[in-house]
Amino acid sequence: SGSSVSLNLMKPFNEIDERAPYPNAFKSIKFMYFIVTIGPIISLSGTLLTTVYTLARGIFSMAKDGLFFKSFARINSKTKVPDFATIFSGILCILLVIIIDVKNLI
Numbered sequence: 001s002g003s004s005v006s007l008n009l010m011k012p013f014n015e016i017d018e019r020a021p022y023p024n025a026f027k028s029i030k031f032m033y034f035i036v037t038i039g040p041i042i043s044l045s046g047t048l049l050t051t052v053y054t055l056a057r058g059i060f061s062m063a064k065d066g067l068f069f070k071s072f073a074r075i076n077s078k079t080k081v082p083d084f085a086t087i088f089s090g091i092l093c094i095l096l097v098i099i100i101d102v103k104n105l106i
Contacts, residue, residue, distance in 0.1 A: 007021055007022065007025055010025045010026075011024075011025050022036050023036050023037045048093060048097075051093065052086070052089050052090050052093050053086070053089075055089040055092070055093070056082055056085040056086040056088070056089040056090075057082070057085075059072050059082070059085040059088065059089060060072060060073060060075075060082035060085045063085065071084055072084055072085045072088065073085075
């Protein structure tokens with residue numbers, strides 16, 4: 001792929017770090033090192049946040065149709081958000097992050 005070619009053009013093949021190839025390739029350029037290091041953290045956080053809200057809406061829809069507990073279909077009158085489903089999905093995602101080891105997923 002193009003990213004592999006660009007990495008090999010930046011550093012010789014035998015000098016590429018196997019654990020963190022891109023951050024180590026950009027160590028000489030300070031601002032790029034920061035961007036390459038912090039970028040995945042920001043994108044993963046955004047993905048998790050989107051997943052929590054998507055899961056909450058799915059749970060709300062299932063509860064509204066009678067396929068899940070009725071308490072998950074409750075909507076907050078002030079914010080118009082399914083608050084119980086959102087809290088439940090947030091706790092579920094936090095527990096999964098704590099319990100599941102990343103090496104097993106990879």
